[in-house]
Amino acid sequence: MNRTMITATNTLSQLQKQMDMISHNLANIDTAGYKRREASFTDLLVQEYRNQPNNTLEPQNRMTPFNIRHGNGARLGQVQLILSQGSLKATDRPLDTAFTAEGQFYRVMVQNEDGSSAMRLTRNGALYLSPLSDNVSMLVNSDGHAILDESNQPITIAGNVKNFNINNTGLLTAEMYDGTSQEVNLGVILINKPQFLEQKGANLLGLPENLGELGVTEEEVMTNLAGPLRNQIAIQQGVLEQSNVDMSKEMTDLINVQRSYQFHSKSITLADQMLGLVNGIR
Amino acid sequence: MFKGFYTVASGMLAQQRRTEMLTNNMSNANTPGYKADQAGMRAFPEMLLQRFDKQQIPTEKGLNLPFAKEIGTINTGVYMQEAIPKFIQGDLRETGRKTDVALLDINMPDNGSVFFTVRNTDGTVRYTRNGNFTIDAQGYLTTGSGHYVLNSAGQQIQLSSDRFTVNEGGVLTGENGESATLGVAYANNPLRMIKEGDGLFRTEDGGELPTAVGTAGVQFSTQQGFLEQSNVDISRTMTDMMSAYRAFEANQKILQAYDKSMEKAANEIGRL
Numbered sequence: 001m002n003r004t005m006i007t008a009t010n011t012l013s014q015l016q017k018q019m020d021m022i023s024h025n026l027a028n029i030d031t032a033g034y035k036r037r038e039a040s041f042t043d044l045l046v047q048e049y050r051n052q053p054n055n056t057l058e059p060q061n062r063m064t065p066f067n068i069r070h071g072n073g074a075r076l077g078q079v080q081l082i083l084s085q086g087s088l089k090a091t092d093r094p095l096d097t098a099f100t101a102e103g104q105f106y107r108v109m110v111q112n113e114d115g116s117s118a119m120r121l122t123r124n125g126a127l128y129l130s131p132l133s134d135n136v137s138m139l140v141n142s143d144g145h146a147i148l149d150e151s152n153q154p155i156t157i158a159g160n161v162k163n164f165n166i167n168n169t170g171l172l173t174a175e176m177y178d179g180t181s182q183e184v185n186l187g188v189i190l191i192n193k194p195q196f197l198e199q200k201g202a203n204l205l206g207l208p209e210n211l212g213e214l215g216v217t218e219e220e221v222m223t224n225l226a227g228p229l230r231n232q233i234a235i236q237q238g239v240l241e242q243s244n245v246d247m248s249k250e251m252t253d254l255i256n257v258q259r260s261y262q263f264h265s266k267s268i269t270l271a272d273q274m275l276g277l278v279n280g281i282r
Numbered sequence: 283m284f285k286g287f288y289t290v291a292s293g294m295l296a297q298q299r300r301t302e303m304l305t306n307n308m309s310n311a312n313t314p315g316y317k318a319d320q321a322g323m324r325a326f327p328e329m330l331l332q333r334f335d336k337q338q339i340p341t342e343k344g345l346n347l348p349f350a351k352e353i354g355t356i357n358t359g360v361y362m363q364e365a366i367p368k369f370i371q372g373d374l375r376e377t378g379r380k381t382d383v384a385l386l387d388i389n390m391p392d393n394g395s396v397f398f399t400v401r402n403t404d405g406t407v408r409y410t411r412n413g414n415f416t417i418d419a420q421g422y423l424t425t426g427s428g429h430y431v432l433n434s435a436g437q438q439i440q441l442s443s444d445r446f447t448v449n450e451g452g453v454l455t456g457e458n459g460e461s462a463t464l465g466v467a468y469a470n471n472p473l474r475m476i477k478e479g480d481g482l483f484r485t486e487d488g489g490e491l492p493t494a495v496g497t498a499g500v501q502f503s504t505q506q507g508f509l510e511q512s513n514v515d516i517s518r519t520m521t522d523m524m525s526a527y528r529a530f531e532a533n534q535k536i537l538q539a540y541d542k543s544m545e546k547a548a549n550e551i552g553r554l
Contacts, residue, residue: 002298002301002302003302003305004298004301004302004305007302007305007306007309008305008308008309010309011308011309038377038379040313040314040414040426040509041310041312041313041314042313042314042412042414042426042427042480042481043306043309043310043313043316043479043480043481044479044480045479045480046477046478046479051299051361051362051363052361052363057327058363059324062363062364063322063364063366063473064322064364064365064366064367064473064474065474065476065486068299068362068363068364068365069365069476069477070299070302070303070306070365071306071309071310071319071477071479072306072479073305073306073309073310074309074310074312074313077313077412077414077426077427078414078416078426080379080381080416082378082379084378192442192443192444193417193419193443193444194444195416195417196419214419215419215420216419216420220419220421256312257312259516260308260311260312263308263311263516263520264305264308264309266520267301267305267308267523270301270523270524270527271301271305273527274298274301274527274530277530277531277534278294278534280534280538281534281537281538281541282538282541
């Protein structure tokens with residue numbers, strides 16, 4: 001059997017996965033706060049052939065150790081979440097915020113279908129007010145999920161708000177029409193181990209279900225920036241963070257992957273023709 | 283029997299092996315730190331051809347003396363003897379990731395090469411050029427497949443977060459001031475190293491390589507935020523594949539010619 005085909009198909013499926021990743025990045029080029037993912041390859045297992053059963057017959061001028069070692073293609077080795085800072089776009093909307101330091105996220109409470117709630121993270125700082133009753137509104141993200149404060153509670157504001165002010169350490173001040181004001185500390189966490197985060201869709205990141213099996217705790221993955229740690233928070237009001245997807249880079253990668261894909265299909269064609277030649281001997 | 287029949291068959295097999303090897307190179311054209319293999323072909327050991335003859339001595343009865351005369355040597359085939367990795371420096375590509383480190387050969391005496399030192403969970407030491415690292419649950423610096431990256435004393439490197447810096451001499455400085463030197467080993471003849479897949483190499487006798495720091499004449503630097511690309515030359519690989527294919531085809535044609543001769547021998551000789 002011609003192993004060229006096996007090697008090439010192994011790699012084709014992995015190249016396809018990388019292409020999927022690139023298209024996902026490109027699709028989210030205008031998603032506020034989106035963080036791109038990047039894949040890198042590693043080679044697959046190597047097999048050793050005893051191409052010469054009797055090594056004593058091998059000449060002494062071999063450059064490499066006995067036998068030949070033959071690789072079987074490549075696979076995606078790591079897929080990494082790149083948390084680099086995206087550029088800022090001014091919107092002048094008081095409830096649009098952006099982090100200006102890497103690794104900081106808002107916490108979002110998401111209701112699962114079975115009624116339980118789960119904590120998610122987002123960099124998308126577009127906040128909204130969602131009325132809960134005639135007089136009380138809750139601070140939510142664009143999908144209506146509650147944004148949490150520093151003690152993990154949903155943020156509610158009573159009364160009619162005239163203006164919002166958010167300072168750079170995440171203190172939200174709501175000025176009311178009756179002259180009073182309400183203050184709340186927006187909950188911010190700092191990610192220490194981004195490789196343990198999963199994309200949960202809707203521009204949210206979350207912890208994997210099997211965190212315990214991975215031998216890591218939530219405290220190790222992220223630090224809640226509360227109390228004195230809040231000085232580290234860097235939030236800017238009236239701007240949104242764009243995605244950190246670089247169009248030209250992704251397109252270059254895409255061209256690269258596509259060419260690679262073509263090369264491999266060419267290899268399969270070559271291998272097929274070789275098999276055809278074998279069949280055509282007689 | 284026709285001597286060349288099995289010779290061309292071995293030629294076909296050797297070219298097929300070469301194609302398989304080239305495909306693997308092509309597959310790893312985007313693998314960081316991958317070193318391209320080159321095929322070393324070798325002819326089967328020579329054998330001596332002799333011509334059998336007899337000499338007539340002009341006696342009354344006509345005495346025949348058989349004797350053999352040597353014609354010369356012949357090779358009866360070819361096989362792929364070696365897959366020789368080339369340890370030429372690959373290009374550096376900027377990724378901007380803190381956990382990517384590229385090795386840059388500055389001065390290597392007699393074609394040696396430097397490697398990162400990594401250790402498997404079962405304690406065996408391996409070497410790699412792929413600096414695409416990550417940090418595991420316990421904060422150890424590991425390769426993408428979970429091998430621990432070792433420091434110059436052969437111990438694991440523990441970091442508090444991925445916000446660390448690596449200077450050109452391979453010294454890591456972590457966020458909380460922890461510091462370690464990346465273990466970089468030097469192989470004066472890297473061709474004797476055995477490829478294991480996953481970007482790993484091991485030494486032939488299982489021993490450990492000496493450290494590169496302080497080896498006479500060896501100069502290298504580490505570049506954080508860069509990856510060493512594979513040194514596969516795609517266009518060359520493609521042309522090599524085509525030439526291997528054509529050689530395979532030529533051998534097949536000769537095989538067909540032999541087959542035709544045999545057909546004649548089997549079916550036409552003796553026909554009136």
